[in-house]
Amino acid sequence: MDLWIIGNKLGLLVYIILSVSILPKTGTPWDILAYLIYLCVNVTIPIFRNDARIQQLLSACSAVLVVYFAYRLDTSFVLLLPVNLYELVLLWEGRRRIALAISLIPLVMIPREELPVYILSTFLSFLLYTGLRLQMERLKRVDEERETLRLEMQNLSHLLNKNQEYIRQSEYTIKLEERNRLSQQIHDEVGHAMAGALIQMEASRTLLAANPDKSAELLGNAISISKEGLERIRLTLKDMKPRSEELGIHRLRLFADELSAKHALKATVTHEGNLDVITPMQWRIIHENATEAVTNSLKYGHASAIEIEVRVLNRMIRSSVSDNGIGARKIVKGLGIVGMEERAASVGGTVIVDGAHGFRVTTLLPNDKSE
Amino acid sequence: MNVLEIRNLTKKFGDFIAVDNMNLSVREGEIFGFLGANGAGKSTTINMISSLLRITKGEISLLGKNIVKENKFAKLNIGIVPQDLAIYEEMSAYENVSFFAGLYGLRGNLLKERAAEALEFVGLGDKHKDLPKNFSGGMKRRLNIACAIAHRPKLIIMDEPTVGIDPQSRNYILNSVRKLNEMGSSIIYTSHYMEEVEELCTRIAIVDHGKIIAEGTKEQLKSIITDTKEIWIGVKNEERLDIDALQRISGVISVQPEEQTVKIVSRGEVGNLNWIIQQLIKDGVEIGSVEEQAPNLETVFLTLTGRKLRD
Amino acid sequence: MxxxxxxxxxxxxxxxxxxxxxxxxxxxxxxxxxxxxxxxxxxSSEVTMDGMKLLYKVSAQNEPLQQYWNGFAQAIESQGVELTAANGGIDGRAAVADDQYAAYAEIDDNGVRFFGSSLRTIESNIIQGMLTSFADRYNLAAAAMKNSPEAVQAILADAGSSGSFIQEASIDPHRKxxxxxxxxxxxxxxxxxxxxxxxxxxxxxxxxxxxxxxxxxxxxxxxxxxxxxxxxxxxxxxxxxxxxxxxxxxxxxxxxxxxxxxxxxxxxxxxxxxxxxxxxxxxxxxxxxxxxxxxxxxxxxxxxxxxxxxxxxxxxxxxxxxxxxxxxxxxxxxxxxxxxxxxxxxxxxxxxxxxxxxxxxxxxxxxxxxxxxxx
Known part of the structure; x- marks a missing residue:
């Protein structure tokens, strides 16, 4: 908006300079001083973009100056007045009609021969001002709309995240419940069976000398109860033990294999150190961050290979996802990176994103093996 | 008390986040090392501490006072040795120091005294009338330091003070840093030279992409990577090795004899090399070579950030 | 501080x-x-100003004009203008063109005719300025003659006093x-x-x-x-x-x-x-x-x-x-x-x-x- 008003002023000023100083060759140094002062004051206006009050003051100043110049030096200067008046109204956010009205006031004071030019320039300035005003209002409306939409989107995505978190949590609880149920089952059924077998065997021992036949029968019972119990243990355990690919590094491998299969790239997983110290919570973070990092790489990286590395150090666990793509000279933190950081921070870790040689996302988590 | 306390410090340049939610404290009497590759955010942090850059978010306090609210106090108590030489080549060494000290409010005799003292301190006492344009690189670096210490700041920030100088000047500077520290200034020291930081600093922070990824004494930092060290001993007659006796030495975790060498893995913090060698001598083992492999800060940095300190 | x-x-x-x-x-x-x-x-100040030579010919019959011209001639002579009366045979214009004189002026009853040298523009300009003011003043005097003859004397007397023709500072040779x-x-x-x-x-x-x-x-x-x-x-x-x-x-x-x-x-x-x-x-x-x-x-x-x-x-x-x-x-x-x-x-x-x-x-x-x- 500034530019248009400056353009408007500049155009008029050039016209005045031409008509006062250059063409009739009657310009005095005072005229030049007046041009310069006008320029100074009006150039300052856009500098104070952040302070409307100073802008109003300067614009008013300029209006007064213009009138003074018109009165003292050359009436042409009055042509500059309407722009300043419109600028003031614009800054005050007053009504358009007021603007038109006040710009017509000088009409009564202007000599007849200047009237046509003044009316023409006022009219053109008014058109420009009105257009600007309309555009600005429209822009503001659009901005506001965009802002509400953005807020709405933020709320929604927040809600979505929450729901996903909830689902994940409930999955976890379901697993825990399942585990509880299984241990209960072992206790109830296998425990009872073992107790039964024990009683049979004790009885068998006491009867061993007196009644070997009965003893052998009891022992046979005990054996079959034990067998049944063992079988039940096996069955229960088979149900309870998570499938190996759901755990830790296997899950990462599976993920990498899927990547290689689905996309035209080579994904590898390497590891170093004792993986057993990584807690399930940390595995979850490592896995989620790896997924996020890979998503980033696929989206922006143009990579043909992705390497996932997990290293267990003495006091830290370092997992990194690096690709061989173009990377980025400057990393702009998006929601994805913030999410990774938040996850890592929840267990006291950090995330470094580097784009110098392809993307590399490093998650550093503390390794509290001593505790 | 902490000389410097940085809380949730963030600096953005447009979209780019140069310093990302940094937390840090420097205790009184420390030489605090700041380790990081170029563009890691070291200089940005330092510039915010010395009020050269505005803080986007978070706060810094010096001796318990917020440096934005009590800017003059903070500026008076900080001395900064910039990475690049910041001296007037056409003014004499003394004029340089006294001009900058004068900006810190020193006047008259006190100013003369302090300026002379600072020059004496960096070993330029006899050169105070000379123009820096005739100085060697090392002398310029020393003058660069003198300009920052004449007002006796509580905290001295040294940004790569030893870049591009001869070993003698470097030693001189390292010793001056220690002396300044002994005289009561806390020091923040950044350097590309790992050995300097390892030798000089009492506590070190590793910075990458505007974040502090590890912080502590050098032992603490090394123990992030591993607790153990490997000692490789070249032996001529390995049949005389008493493996059980070696394993009983405190700190030793495992002993693996190989052809002509024996690899001993030991806890890192235990100084048991003497005991091991004594044992070997007692057993009549002829020792060819001894090599100790322990992680240094360079490996710590490389392992954690995946990149070299000097690219 | x-x-x-x-x-x-x-x-x-x-x-x-x-x-x-x-x-x-x-x-x-x-x-x-x-x-x-x-x-x-x-x-221009380095150009020698003492060479302001004016050739003139008076063919006026008018008595006051002649008298007036003589006064004027005396006045400008004291300002360093060299006046030479043209003899009948001399072609004034040719003399100026030959760079013998800076200017040539013919004074008759109808007025002053002036020919300036294109070679010595500065001198001829100065002389022209003087002649212009002379003519103006004479016209004034002539007009006054018809209405109030007693004023003529004062005007002409004034004309004779030196320096009043060349007040312009810009042609003061010492102020350039x-x-x-x-x-x-x-x-x-x-x-x-x-x-x-x-x-x-x-x-x-x-x-x-x-x-x-x-x-x-x-x-x-x-x-x-x-x-x-x-x-x-x-x-x-x-x-x-x-x-x-x-x-x-x-x-x-x-x-x-x-x-x-x-x-x-x-x-x-x-x-x-x-x-x-x-x-x-x-x-x-x-x-x-x-x-x-x-x-x-x-x-x-x-x-x-x-x-x-x-x-x-x-x-x-x-x-x-x-x-x-x-x-x-x-x-x-x-x-x-x-x-x-x-x-x-x-x-x-x-x-x-x-x-x-x-x-x-x-x-x-x-x-x-x-x-x-x-x-």
Whole structure:
């Protein structure tokens, strides 16, 4: 908006300079001083973009100056007045009609021969001002709309995240419940069976000398109860033990294999150190961050290979996802990176994103093996 | 008390986040090392501490006072040795120091005294009338330091003070840093030279992409990577090795004899090399070579950030 | 206190810089000397004015006119015009064309007919001016004769008194600048304007030298540093100008007029303008291109301002109006008027203008410096 008003002023000023100083060759140094002062004051206006009050003051100043110049030096200067008046109204956010009205006031004071030019320039300035005003209002409306939409989107995505978190949590609880149920089952059924077998065997021992036949029968019972119990243990355990690919590094491998299969790239997983110290919570973070990092790489990286590395150090666990793509000279933190950081921070870790040689996302988590 | 306390410090340049939610404290009497590759955010942090850059978010306090609210106090108590030489080549060494000290409010005799003292301190006492344009690189670096210490700041920030100088000047500077520290200034020291930081600093922070990824004494930092060290001993007659006796030495975790060498893995913090060698001598083992492999800060940095300190 | 310290340090530093000195002192002095002696012929004051030869022929029958002409002839003879009455045989016009006379005038009852020499324009112009005023006055007298004859006597008596025909200061041979005088003024203002070059380095130099970092880290306000440096730079440049002016006055004998105070004030405002202009440009244009922009601007402004050769006043073409944009031009015109016409009024608008522009630039720099981080 500034530019248009400056353009408007500049155009008029050039016209005045031409008509006062250059063409009739009657310009005095005072005229030049007046041009310069006008320029100074009006150039300052856009500098104070952040302070409307100073802008109003300067614009008013300029209006007064213009009138003074018109009165003292050359009436042409009055042509500059309407722009300043419109600028003031614009800054005050007053009504358009007021603007038109006040710009017509000088009409009564202007000599007849200047009237046509003044009316023409006022009219053109008014058109420009009105257009600007309309555009600005429209822009503001659009901005506001965009802002509400953005807020709405933020709320929604927040809600979505929450729901996903909830689902994940409930999955976890379901697993825990399942585990509880299984241990209960072992206790109830296998425990009872073992107790039964024990009683049979004790009885068998006491009867061993007196009644070997009965003893052998009891022992046979005990054996079959034990067998049944063992079988039940096996069955229960088979149900309870998570499938190996759901755990830790296997899950990462599976993920990498899927990547290689689905996309035209080579994904590898390497590891170093004792993986057993990584807690399930940390595995979850490592896995989620790896997924996020890979998503980033696929989206922006143009990579043909992705390497996932997990290293267990003495006091830290370092997992990194690096690709061989173009990377980025400057990393702009998006929601994805913030999410990774938040996850890592929840267990006291950090995330470094580097784009110098392809993307590399490093998650550093503390390794509290001593505790 | 902490000389410097940085809380949730963030600096953005447009979209780019140069310093990302940094937390840090420097205790009184420390030489605090700041380790990081170029563009890691070291200089940005330092510039915010010395009020050269505005803080986007978070706060810094010096001796318990917020440096934005009590800017003059903070500026008076900080001395900064910039990475690049910041001296007037056409003014004499003394004029340089006294001009900058004068900006810190020193006047008259006190100013003369302090300026002379600072020059004496960096070993330029006899050169105070000379123009820096005739100085060697090392002398310029020393003058660069003198300009920052004449007002006796509580905290001295040294940004790569030893870049591009001869070993003698470097030693001189390292010793001056220690002396300044002994005289009561806390020091923040950044350097590309790992050995300097390892030798000089009492506590070190590793910075990458505007974040502090590890912080502590050098032992603490090394123990992030591993607790153990490997000692490789070249032996001529390995049949005389008493493996059980070696394993009983405190700190030793495992002993693996190989052809002509024996690899001993030991806890890192235990100084048991003497005991091991004594044992070997007692057993009549002829020792060819001894090599100790322990992680240094360079490996710590490389392992954690995946990149070299000097690219 | 800090402002003063910084200013003093700045001055001391500039004094150490011998190159600046050679440039700011020797350069203008040598230019004055070389241009002043080499181009001395280009200046009209060097043309010998004693050769104002006028050939005339009086064929008027009118008694008062003849009487009046004789009075006039006596008067202008005392001003150094050599009058020769044309004998019947001489062709006046041919004599002028042959460069024997500067002009030829025929006086008859119908008026004065004047033929000026195209070779000696200055002389013929002066004589023409005198004759014009003679004719005007005679017409007045002739008109008065019809209405109130008693007034004629007074008019004619007045005509006889010397000097009243040539009041114009511009044709006073002693009040026209010689080439040394001219170049002393032109080079002084030019070198004053060169201050903008060193000013453009004021802040950029600190940044380049990295000392800006130290200054910003010191417990001194940005405005103090800024003020100190501007004052220092202005003072040192101003001192150079003073030296140039005094040296040219006493060593070269250049004419600096009777109002040295105002001259110095005017030159001070030029330095101030240059310093603030240099700072402003350095702030507006990032990087080293500021330097080239400045150099080009200074050279063009110097040329248009007449630092290398005088620009004619009557140039009404594009070049002439362009020349009016050069701050050196304003300063030079004002100085000329001040020195040769004692026109104190001419200096005031220029001083005002310089100060106003300087203030605008300084305000701009101050504002943009406040907004900037560091420097």
């Amino acid at each position: 800090n402002v003063l310290n910084i200013a003093l340090y700045e001055i001391k530093r500039s004094l150490r810089d011998t190159r600046t000195f050679v440039f700011m002192l020797a350069f203008p002095l040598i230019l004055i000397l070389i241009l002043g002696t080499a181009l001395s012929n280009a200046f 600048p010689g080439s040394i005088d001219y170049y002393a003024i032109a080079e002084s203002t030019m070198i004053a304007f060169y201050a903008c070059m060193s000013a453009s380095w004021l802040i950029r130099g600190e940044v380049r030298r990295r000392t800006a970092l130290r200054l910003a880290a010191a417990p001194v306000g940005k405005m103090e540093i800024f003020a100190g440096k501007v004052i220092g730079c202005t003072v040192i440049n101003y001192l150079c100008i003073l030296a140039v002016v005094l040296f040219s006055k006493y060593a070269f004998g250049a004419n600096w007029g009777d109002h040295l105070g105002i001259v110095f004030l005017l030159l001070f405002t030029v330095v101030l303008l240059a310093v603030s202009f240099g700072l402003g440009i350095a702030y507006m244009i990032k990087g080293d291109s500021a330097n080239s922009v400045m150099t080009i601007f200074v050279q063009i402004a110097s040329m248009l301002g007449g630092a290398y050769f005088p620009i004619q006043d009557d140039m009404n073409n594009f070049f002439g109006s362009l020349a009016n944009l050069s701050p050196l031009r304003w300063a030079n015109d004002a100085l000329m008027n001040l020195i040769y016409n004692n026109d104190l009024q001419a200096a005031l608008p220029v001083i005002g203008l310089n100060v106003a522009i300087a203030a605008a630039f300084l305000a701009f720099v101050a504002v943009s410096m406040r907004r900037r981080e560091a420097f």
